[in-house]
Amino acid sequence: xxxxxxxxxxxxxxxxxxxxxxxxxxxxxxxxxxxxxxxxxxxxxxxxxxxxxxxxxxxxxxxxxxxxxxxxxxxxxxxxxxxxxxxxxxxxxxxxxxxxxxxxxxxxxxxxxxxxxxxxxxxxxxxxxxxxxxxxxxxxxxxxxxxxxxxxxxxxxxxxxxxxxxxxxxxxxxxxxxxxxxxxxxxxxxxxxxxxxxxxxxxxxxxxxxxxxxxxxxxxxxxxxxxxxxxxxxxxxxxxxxxxxxxxxxxxxxxxxxxxxxxxxxxxxxxxxxxxxxxxxxxxxxxxxxxxxxxxxxxxxxxxxxxxxxxxxxxxxxxxxxxxxxxxxxxxxxxxxxxxxxxxxxxxxxxxxxxxxxxxxxxxxxxxxxxxxxxxxxxxxxxxxxxxxxxxxxxxxxxxxxxxxxxxxxxxxxxxxxxxxxxxxxxxxxxxxxxxxxxxxxxxxxxxxxxxxxxxxxxxxxxxxxxxxxxxxxxxxxxxxxxxxxxxxxxxxxxxxxxxxxxxxxxxxxxxxxxxxxxxxxxxxxxxxxxxxxxxxxxxxxxxxxxxxxxxxxxxxxxxxxxxxxxxxxxxxxxxxxxxxxxxxxxxxxxxxxxxxxxxxxxxxxxxxx
Numbered sequence: 001x002x003x004x005x006x007x008x009x010x011x012x013x014x015x016x017x018x019x020x021x022x023x024x025x026x027x028x029x030x031x032x033x034x035x036x037x038x039x040x041x042x043x044x045x046x047x048x049x050x051x052x053x054x055x056x057x058x059x060x061x062x063x064x065x066x067x068x069x070x071x072x073x074x075x076x077x078x079x080x081x082x083x084x085x086x087x088x089x090x091x092x093x094x095x096x097x098x099x100x101x102x103x104x105x106x107x108x109x110x111x112x113x114x115x116x117x118x119x120x121x122x123x124x125x126x127x128x129x130x131x132x133x134x135x136x137x138x139x140x141x142x143x144x145x146x147x148x149x150x151x152x153x154x155x156x157x158x159x160x161x162x163x164x165x166x167x168x169x170x171x172x173x174x175x176x177x178x179x180x181x182x183x184x185x186x187x188x189x190x191x192x193x194x195x196x197x198x199x200x201x202x203x204x205x206x207x208x209x210x211x212x213x214x215x216x217x218x219x220x221x222x223x224x225x226x227x228x229x230x231x232x233x234x235x236x237x238x239x240x241x242x243x244x245x246x247x248x249x250x251x252x253x254x255x256x257x258x259x260x261x262x263x264x265x266x267x268x269x270x271x272x273x274x275x276x277x278x279x280x281x282x283x284x285x286x287x288x289x290x291x292x293x294x295x296x297x298x299x300x301x302x303x304x305x306x307x308x309x310x311x312x313x314x315x316x317x318x319x320x321x322x323x324x325x326x327x328x329x330x331x332x333x334x335x336x337x338x339x340x341x342x343x344x345x346x347x348x349x350x351x352x353x354x355x356x357x358x359x360x361x362x363x364x365x366x367x368x369x370x371x372x373x374x375x376x377x378x379x380x381x382x383x384x385x386x387x388x389x390x391x392x393x394x395x396x397x398x399x400x401x402x403x404x405x406x407x408x409x410x411x412x413x414x415x416x417x418x419x420x421x422x423x424x425x426x427x428x429x430x431x432x433x434x435x436x437x438x439x440x441x442x443x444x445x446x447x448x449x450x451x452x453x454x455x456x457x458x459x460x461x462x463x464x465x466x467x468x469x470x471x472x473x474x475x476x477x478x479x480x481x482x483x484x485x486x487x488x489x490x491x492x493x494x495x496x497x498x499x500x501x502x503x504x505x506x507x508x509x510x511x512x513x514x515x516x517x518x519x520x521x522x523x524x525x526x527x528x529x530x531x532x533x534x535x536x537x538x539x540x541x542x543x544x545x546x547x548x549x550x551x552x553x554x555x556x557x558x559x560x561x562x563x564x565x566x567x568x569x570x571x572x573x574x575x576x577x578x579x580x581x582x583x584x585x586x587x588x589x590x591x592x593x594x595x596x597x598x599x600x601x602x603x604x605x606x607x608x609x610x
Contacts, residue, residue, distance in 0.1 A: 042135040042150065049117040049132045049152075056158035065114055070107045071167045073100055074151075078159050079169060080284055083150035085139050091281045091301035094171030104149070108132040140280070170299060184231035185298035186223070187287045188248065188261070189238050197235045197246040198472045199463065200263040202426055205251050207258035208294070219293035220286075224259050227295070233261055234298065234306060236273075236287075241471060243270035244310065259295075265426050268419035269313040271306075272411075281305050323381050326374040335368050336511030336520075336557055345506055346376065349480055352504035353457045356439060358485040359508030361584070362556025365484040366437055368508065372482070373433035384427075386420045387435045390442030396449045401468045412468060417451075425476040432479045439483030444499050455481060456502050487552030511557045512537055520561065524568040532573055532606045533560065536581075539599060549588055555581060570607060577603050 051059075060066050066074070076093045077084055077100075084092075086100040108129035112119050120131045130136070134149035151159070188208070190197055200206055210224050211217060218224060227250050235246030245267055252260035276282055282305065287296040298306070332339060349355040349372070357365040370387075374380050396402060399417045403410040414422075417434065424432035445452065450464050454475045463472040483503065511517050512533060521533060540554040559580050563572065582600060589596040 041137045043137060044120055044122060044127070044131055044135070047118075047120045047122070047131055049111075049115075049119075051111075051115065051117060051132075051152075051154055053154045053157040053161075055115070056155045057161055059111060059114070060158055060162050062114070065110050066107070068167075069099070069103050071164065072169075072171075073103050073107070074155075074159055075164045075167045075169060076100075077149065077151060078156065078164075082156055083148055085146070085148050085280075088281055088284075091305050092284050092299055093169060094300055104133055105129050184226065184228055184250075185234070185300060185303035186227060186231055186250075187234045187236060187285075187296040187298055189236050189287070189291075189294045189296075191238050191294075192241055192471060196472060197237060197248075197263060197266070200246075202263055202266070202428055205260055205262045207260050209258050210254055210256070218295070220290075220295065223293075223295045223297060224254055226297075227253065227259055229253055232303065234303070235263070237270075237471070241270075241469060242273040244273075244276070244306070245270045247310075266422045267310065267314050268422035269414060271310055271313065275309065276306065279305070317383050323379045325378065326371075326380045327378060328375055331371050331375040333516060335364065335371050336514040336517040336561075337368070338514055345372065348504040348506055349376070349482070351457075352502075353460065353479075354455055354481045354483075354503045356483040356485050356503045356505050357508050358487050358505055358552070360487060360510075360552055360554050360556055362558045362580075363508040363510055363554075364556065364558040364561075365486075365508050366435070367558065369433075369435045369482045369484060373431075373435070373480070376433075376480070377431055384424075384430060384432045385435060386416065386433070387437065388416055389437040390439055390444075390447070392441060392443075394442040394447055396447055396467075399447045400449060400451060401466060403468070418473070421473075421475055421479060424479045425474075428476065428478055430478060432476075434479060434481050436481065436483040438486065440485045448499070451475065452499065452502070507552075508556075509551075510540055510554050512540075517557055517561075523565050524563075525565075526568050528570065528606060529560075529568050529573065532577070532603070535602055535606060536560075539585075539602075543588070546588075553588060555584070574607060577606075 060071075060074075072093075072095075073089075076089050080089065080092060086097040089095075089100050090097045108131075111117065111132055112129060117132065119128055121128070127136075130149070133155060134151060136147050136149050139146055139148050195206075208224075209218075210221070229250055229252065231250040233248035233250065234244055235248050237243055237245050246263050247265040247267070248261045248263050250259065251262050277288060282288060282302060285296075285298065285302050287293075328339075328342065331337075331342060335342075337345075345355075357369060359365055366387075370385065373385050377384060397404070397415065399415045401412065401414050401418055404413040405411075406413075420432070420434055448455065450467060451473075453459050454462060454464055454473075459475075460477040460479075461474050463474050465471070466473050481503075521529065536555055543549050543554050544551045546553075559576050581603060585596055585599055589599075
């Protein structure tokens with residue numbers, strides 16, 4: 001402050017100087033400190049090979065030192081920005097990580113032998129040679145690869161003066177001589193305001209014009225010329241979706257006007273833009289470097305990296321698994337139902353595509369739904385069946401799509417029905433089954449939302465706009481919906497009338513008189529079991545005749561199923577009566593104690609003589 005005078009700084013209260021000091025600290029001092037700290041982080045800070053830019057230029061022209069592979073490494077790390085991990089180079093340009101790691105070490109050894117320059121002699125034994133070429137530091141936690149190499153400034157300057165145009169930038173680049181059969185990889189951006197991948201069916205071909213509406217060439221026009229038949233396409237929906245939503249394939253090369261591609265898979269779980277943008281391995285991807293345009297090149301490494309993320313969220317169905325066959329005869333052996341009833345059941349589901357199995361507890365609704373799906377598929381393929389259970393708090397956001405907590409923010413997330421529909425749409429020639437247990441426990445109009453219309457058979461495949469994403473969506477024509485409803489639960493309201501007309505209803509009855517159950521019962525040759533079943537049949541008749549109950553409250557046969565000969569013990573039968581049947585009767589006849597006591601005596605009396 002003593003050095004300040006009125007002539008050089010007329011500010012006796014130091015107000016202006018305070019502002020200037022603050023400005024200096026914010027604009028210059030912190031940046032300078034950051035630069036110093038950055039420099040201190042690079043290893044080794046106390047070593048240099050002592051080679052000038054001219055020395056490096058001479059070495060770069062010596063083919064015994066800088067071999068073809070060595071020049072490729074230099075060109076790629078220079079192209080990447082002068083610093084990268086071996087993994088980043090591998091993903092961006094091809095070759096293995098070891099190609100860059102071992103190749104750099106071998107190159108540095110040759111330089112040391114040629115120039116007799118000093119080598120690093122610190123404690124890190126594995127860092128003896130590479131510091132001739134680079135300085136290094138540990139990579140951030142979110143980066144792929146453990147260590148970042150940065151070209152020494154003198155080497156970087158020398159590379160600027162050398163013609164590297166004949167050195168291949170990419171390994172196995174599509175279209176290069178000797179690799180004509182290799183696939184190319186592309187990133188195709190759809191503008192949802194104009195067209196969407198969701199509008200395309202699997203296998204449907206679409207053309208993409210090479211010129212915009214004004215007749216001008218599209219951006220990165222060369223990409224449209226380079227795309228070849230069989231090249232693979234990553235399908236991305238731009239704002240407001242901002243997700244990778246599909247995979248495609250080039251079907252026809254450009255004809256001077258358009259390029260042609262088909263959709264081969266819709267992603268049941270789309271991949272967020274930000275999830276890819278945050279990956280250091282993809283920071284040099286053409287789309288991220290310059291997003292203006294529609295068709296962008298992907299390297300093999302970038303494509304593989306993106307596909308790893310896609311397959312983690314959208315695993316492929318394994319084709320090598322042997323799936324057991326399953327038919328009508330298998331259904332009738334497992335489910336205690338007559339053949340006539342089965343024929344009615346299957347015809348009803350095929351006709352309506354939406355079915356509700358209703359009945360009392362224990363009639364095997366859930367078991368039947370799954371076996372029916374197997375029989376209609378012709379095989380026991382659980383990958384084509386999805387089972388959920390509704391409850392009072394189940395919502396549209398759980399079922400279709402909604403915002404879910406994601407750390408400190410909220411993220412638009414696809415629900416289970418949306419994802420299953422996308423999966424089913426990928427295999428249009430195979431039936432898929434969505435099974436909903438306790439379907440009348442949820443608010444179905446609230447859960448289904450705008451899909452209320454789309455689940456109707458006549459509207460399958462029809463597009464509707466989703467409330468949250470604003471994107472088109474349809475329920476595929478190969479998807480069957482089976483719901484289960486417990487008619488004995490007094491606490492539940494009847495199903496919504498708007499949905500009632502969209503579903504077929506099939507009443508599941510106790511199967512004590514079916515051929516299957518009679519054979520099952522005979523296999524025990526147990527008189528006590530026979531007496532117990534006779535009592536249950538008599539009980540069901542009384543329940544059916546009771547005006548306050550009715551047929552929907554009868555006792556189901558499944559309480560007595562699932563045992564093998566020799567397992568039909570007194571303890572098991574008593575357990576079923578005491579802990580399954582009698583508590584249910586106590587609820588049925590809570591206001592008729594005499595009737596309840598009579599049936600307690602009847603059922604327990606089966607075991608009195610034992």
